[in-house]
Amino acid sequence: MSEPPKTESAPAAAAEAAATPAATTAEKVPEEETFTYRALVLTGYGGYDKVKLQVKKGKPALKAGEVLVRVKACGLNFADLMARQGLYDRLPSPPVTPGMECSGVVEAVGEEVTDRKVGDRVMVLNRFGLWQEVAAVPASHTFLIPEGMSFEEAAALPVNYITAYMMLFDFGNLRPNQSVLVHAAAGGVGIAATQLCKTVKDVTVFGTASASKHETISQGGVTHAIDYRTKDYVEEVRKISPKGLDIILDPLGGSDTHKAYNLLKPMGKLITYGAANMLAGQKKNLIAVAKNWYHQFSIHTLSLIQGNKSVCGFHLGYLDGETELISQVMSTVLDLYKQGKIKPRIDSTWHLEQVRVSVSSFMLRIIICLVCGLCLG
Numbered sequence: 408m409s410e411p412p413k414t415e416s417a418p419a420a421a422a423e424a425a426a427t428p429a430a431t432t433a434e435k436v437p438e439e440e441t442f443t444y445r446a447l448v449l450t451g452y453g454g455y456d457k458v459k460l461q462v463k464k465g466k467p468a469l470k471a472g473e474v475l476v477r478v479k480a481c482g483l484n485f486a487d488l489m490a491r492q493g494l495y496d497r498l499p500s501p502p503v504t505p506g507m508e509c510s511g512v513v514e515a516v517g518e519e520v521t522d523r524k525v526g527d528r529v530m531v532l533n534r535f536g537l538w539q540e541v542a543a544v545p546a547s548h549t550f551l552i553p554e555g556m557s558f559e560e561a562a563a564l565p566v567n568y569i570t571a572y573m574m575l576f577d578f579g580n581l582r583p584n585q586s587v588l589v590h591a592a593a594g595g596v597g598i599a600a601t602q603l604c605k606t607v608k609d610v611t612v613f614g615t616a617s618a619s620k621h622e623t624i625s626q627g628g629v630t631h632a633i634d635y636r637t638k639d640y641v642e643e644v645r646k647i648s649p650k651g652l653d654i655i656l657d658p659l660g661g662s663d664t665h666k667a668y669n670l671l672k673p674m675g676k677l678i679t680y681g682a683a684n685m686l687a688g689q690k691k692n693l694i695a696v697a698k699n700w701y702h703q704f705s706i707h708t709l710s711l712i713q714g715n716k717s718v719c720g721f722h723l724g725y726l727d728g729e730t731e732l733i734s735q736v737m738s739t740v741l742d743l744y745k746q747g748k749i750k751p752r753i754d755s756t757w758h759l760e761q762v763r764v765s766v767s768s769f770m771l772r773i774i775i776c777l778v779c780g781l782c783l784g
């Protein structure tokens with residue numbers, strides 16, 4: 408990220424302006440200083456009221472290798488909710504602008520940037536800082552948007568599809584006729600994982616979600632939808648697949664990771680990538696956090712050997728230095744998009760001013776699919 412912009416004019420510049428006749432000042436003030444843009448700022452950890460819309464002054468300065476993107480749409484991820492509660496360690500302390508994915512148009516290009524030009528439509532993956540109208544980001548964190556893809560789709564793609572793809576194919580080595588358990592199957596990663604499973608022949612997808620979302624996820628490719636709120640999903644899976652499953656994606660953590668490990672077939676793979684069980688309500692819930700830590704999964708390597716099972720951990724936020732790796736995955740994912748095999752699903756979009764409403768709706772689970780967008784148009 409570039410230097411944070413000033414929220415107020417620098418005192419030296421103000422003093423200089425005061426000493427200069429008004430007409431001349433108007434001519435002389437460089438655009439970099441008069442420039443303003445809106446940003447959503449996390450002002451402290453806590454509830455929805457901690458996310459505030461602010462006006463920033465001063466154009467973000469470009470470092471070598473960076474581009475300035477005029478943001479059109481941003482993605483809202485589960486990690487953003489965790490970050491608001493102080494449960495996501497990849498976000499710097501507040502005040503800070505969250506947002507790890509967006510789409511937009513390149514407005515300026517820094518030195519040493521050779522593969523991007525002004526006017527390029529790009530999607531961006533960054534650790535934070537994208538919930539704002541303009542963002543200076545490394546060019547290597549941008550990807551050209553294919554023809555026919557909307558800005559909203561592009562903003563909902565990077566985190567969900569890169570995560571799902573790397574788990575299923577790089578760790579999971581998904582092959583025909585295998586079975587996969589996708590938790591939170593109506594969520595962003597869940598929808599992406601289901602679509603990607605369907606790119607491999609005869610893969611059976613077990614998907615957990617609230618009952619109201621079953622029709623949607625079944626249409627999206629889930630073979631067996633399970634309402635984890637009213638049923639024991641382990642029992643439900645065993646009824647259909649008594650030997651267990653080949654691959655389990657675990658975004659929940661705590662006791663669910665133990666269940667997942669036990670539900671694997673021999674040679675099965677557990678890929679753990681989140682701790683959604685830690686989140687219970689609008690503000691940090693210490694009981695839920697403690698429960699999750701208490702039930703943390705750990706295993707002796709000897710048991711792992713005897714079990715013929717594999718346990719992997721995935722965190723996209725810690726791969727931010729692996730630009731080549733991410734670019735390769737993105738290129739494969741975009742090829743699948745061009746072939747019509749995957750398509751980000753947008754539930755709804757909100758303008759910046761409405762974001763608190765959107766985040767509330769999100770937490771109340773009012774909306775069916777949670778691949779949401781913030782619209783800056």
Ligand SMILES: NC(=O)c1ccc[n+]([C@@H]2O[C@H](COP(=O)([O-])OP(=O)(O)OC[C@H]3O[C@@H](n4cnc5c(N)ncnc54)[C@H](OP(=O)(O)O)[C@@H]3O)[C@@H](O)[C@H]2O)c1
Nearest residue numbers: 485570591594595596616617658680681683721722723777
């Ligand atoms: N490691 C990584 O790199 C990485 C990357 C992306 C996401 N993730 C993780 O993947 C998980 C899903 O993320 P996402 O962005 O796909 O989620 P999302 O779109 O926000 O969907 C979340 C869905 O998960 C279900 N859910 C289960 N337990 C929940 C809980 N305790 N609180 C709220 N919702 C819960 C709810 O569906 P129902 O209404 O059907 O219950 C909810 O709608 C999260 O744990 C996230 O941190 C990890």
